[in-house]
Amino acid sequence: MMLALQECRFSQGDNTVDASLSGDIATFNSSFLGTLFGQEEDGIDITAVTELSNSLPYSKDFNISITKVLSLEKGLDAITYNTAVEDTLVFTSSTQSAVIDGISLEWKNGLEGTYAPTSPLGMDLDVDGDEIIFVDFTDATYGYNLAVKDTLYYRFIATSGILTDTLETSIPIVSQTFESSTEVVLSSDLTQNKLSLDTATLYTDSETELAEIKFLGTSGFEKEGDTEIDFVKVGDLSGESEYYDTADKLFAEKIC
Structure with a gap:
């Protein structure tokens, strides 16, 4: 003898919802499960309680897996x-x-x-x-x-x-990182006292277009011509945070 579903409801904890029946298929609106946060890795356990055509009750526990939207x-x-x-x-x-x-x-x-x-x-x-x-x-x-x-x-x-x-x-x-670095010697020698930062090429004192910085006596350098560059002098960092309380750390943070 074939038994048919007469009615069906689903429960999860204290929440219960009546299902819609179509033949042997019972459907329900998942909103009765409440807000789902996608953290239900093991799914949600619910219980289906039905009344069969012979008027006897039947229940079954099963698990619904949760997929995040x-x-x-x-x-x-x-x-x-x-x-x-x-x-x-x-x-x-x-x-x-x-x-x-x-x-x-x-x-x-x-x-x-x-x-x-x-x-x-x-x-x-x-x-x-x-x-x-x-x-x-x-x-x-x-x-x-x-x-x-x-x-x-x-x-x-x-x-x-x-x-x-x-x-x-x-x-x-x-912070930004440097992909490469180059070491050059900029000197008071007029044959190599100017430098292109882009190509790391040394130039003579007569070069006025390609060079970006030039030697400044007695042991410094300055920008050449209309070069768009600013220099910042690192002062006493002893009172700064542990992240950049030395010139090396400050340079490593790319903010000097």
């Missing part, structure tokens, strides 16, 4: 401070059938910071996914007031009805 297609290990080289963060979203109403974004400085709304693109994020490009990032960018050694936290929030899904990522702010 949001994911990073391209994450960032770091954002380079004040560089024209682009650092791009890309996120995507997908659902089985639900419609995503919108995706909002929040930011904070460091783990102990407090999240606040942000709109780095100046417009709503695309619900299917979008990219955020960081270029010429400084303390003034987006009003974040972030500096080297700070960490930018982003939290994406997707909403579908009363359901939400979140995605958090953290990106440290780092």
Whole structure:
């Protein structure tokens, strides 16, 4: 004898929802599970309680796996401070059938910071996914007031009805690095007292176009002609933080 479902309800903890029946298939709105944060690695245990056509009850426990709506297609290990080289963060979203109403974004400085709304693109994020490009990032960018050694936290929030899904990522702010270095000797000798910083080529005193700096007696140097360059003298750093309390550390931070 074939038994058919007369009614069915699902329960999870104190929450219960009636299912819709179509033949032998029972469906329910997942909103009764509440807000899912994608941290349910082992899924969610729920119970189905049914009444069969013979009027006898039947129940069965089973597990629902949880798949996150949001994911990073391209994450960032770091954002380079004040560089024209682009650092791009890309996120995507997908659902089985639900419609995503919108995706909002929040930011904070460091783990102990407090999240606040942000709109780095100046417009709503695309619900299917979008990219955020960081270029010429400084303390003034987006009003974040972030500096080297700070960490930018982003939290994406997707909403579908009363359901939400979140995605958090953290990106440290780092200084620029030198790809190579060259050592040259700039002297008072007029045959090699000028230098091109770009090519590390020494020039004679008569060169006025290619050279960028020139020897300055008795043991220094200065810019040549209209060279666009500024020099900063490193003074007493003993009162500075441990990160750059010497000239070598200051230079290593690329801020001198």
